Amino acid sequence: MRSQNNIVAIASGKGGVGKTWLAIALARALAASGQRVLLFDGDLGLANIDVQLGLSPRHDIADILAGRVAAQDAVACHAQGFDILAGRSGNAALASLPETMLSALASIPALLADRYDTVLLDLAAGMDATMRRLASAAGAMLLVATGEPTSLTDAYAVLKRLARECPALEPAVVVNMAGSLAAGRATHATLARAAAQFLARRPPLAGIVRRDPAVPAAIRRQALVPANSLASEDATALANAWLAPSARRGKELHLAGG
Numbered sequence: 001m002r003s004q005n006n007i008v009a010i011a012s013g014k015g016g017v018g019k020t021w022l023a024i025a026l027a028r029a030l031a032a033s034g035q036r037v038l039l040f041d042g043d044l045g046l047a048n049i050d051v052q053l054g055l056s057p058r059h060d061i062a063d064i065l066a067g068r069v070a071a072q073d074a075v076a077c078h079a080q081g082f083d084i085l086a087g088r089s090g091n092a093a094l095a096s097l098p099e100t101m102l103s104a105l106a107s108i109p110a111l112l113a114d115r116y117d118t119v120l121l122d123l124a125a126g127m128d129a130t131m132r133r134l135a136s137a138a139g140a141m142l143l144v145a146t147g148e149p150t151s152l153t154d155a156y157a158v159l160k161r162l163a164r165e166c167p168a169l170e171p172a173v174v175v176n177m178a179g180s181l182a183a184g185r186a187t188h189a190t191l192a193r194a195a196a197q198f199l200a201r202r203p204p205l206a207g208i209v210r211r212d213p214a215v216p217a218a219i220r221r222q223a224l225v226p227a228n229s230l231a232s233e234d235a236t237a238l239a240n241a242w243l244a245p246s247a248r249r250g251k252e253l254h255l256a257g258g
Helices: 019-032 061-065 093-098 099-113 129-135 149-165 181-199 213-220 230-243 244-256
Strands: 002-012 037-042 082-087 118-123 136-147 171-178 205-208
Touching: 002 019, 002 099, 002 129, 002 149, 019 037, 019 099, 019 118, 019 230, 037 099, 037 230, 061 099, 082 118, 099 118, 099 129, 118 129, 118 149, 149 181, 171 181, 181 205, 205 230, 205 244
Parallel strands: 002 118, 002 136, 037 082, 037 118, 136 171, 171 205
Antiparallel strands: none
16 A cells, blocks of 8 residues: 555554644644644544544544445544544454455545645554554654653554564654653653664654643543643644644655655
8 A cells, every 4th residue: 555645643652642632732733834634543442532622523434444434524624623533432343353444444544635735643552463554554653752661662662663564664753741851852862772773773853742731631621732832832843843744845754764
């Protein structure tokens, strides 16, 4: 399957690092800049983009795979100007699809990509075979990690697996929930050193999002974080620096492996 450079997979080694929140924040930031954006919930079986946003979409990915609705007709529009293709939380069948259905799932982002400037593909934590297949549609990947040792260990495991099985997809790192910019740079340096030493790769730093109490408060309310909050401003800077069309063209060698 041909990957497309306007499809950006957002991955993490473990849960709890704020990956889905970041995907939502990036979607809002890109939409605010005038981009047409689709946020695709690829966290199969544990989908929660609609939950975090307090939405009840009429259709979801399961409806597409069952043939009940066409992909473009399952898309919902958020009031902040970006579109959402929801998953289905608690559906174990989506997390263990047979090969034919897995191929159909992996083709959905590419089917919709021509309608958008950017498709953000929110993957499940880890990088199992299903997630690697879904990520194969992407031309770029952001790997989200925090300074916690378990997060760094699991992020390194994702880098190792990608280096072996998806060598063309070289992620850039986003350090989330950093205590400071300096702490975020130190976290990235630790991960990058390990990757350089053992994988002969040094993933670039895409951006740092600082810890912000407004984030968990907004998630509890099923609402967006205020645009002027610290974390939102950091996410907007990340979107403008790495995901705007002009920035993406300049960084394709880093994000898409050449």
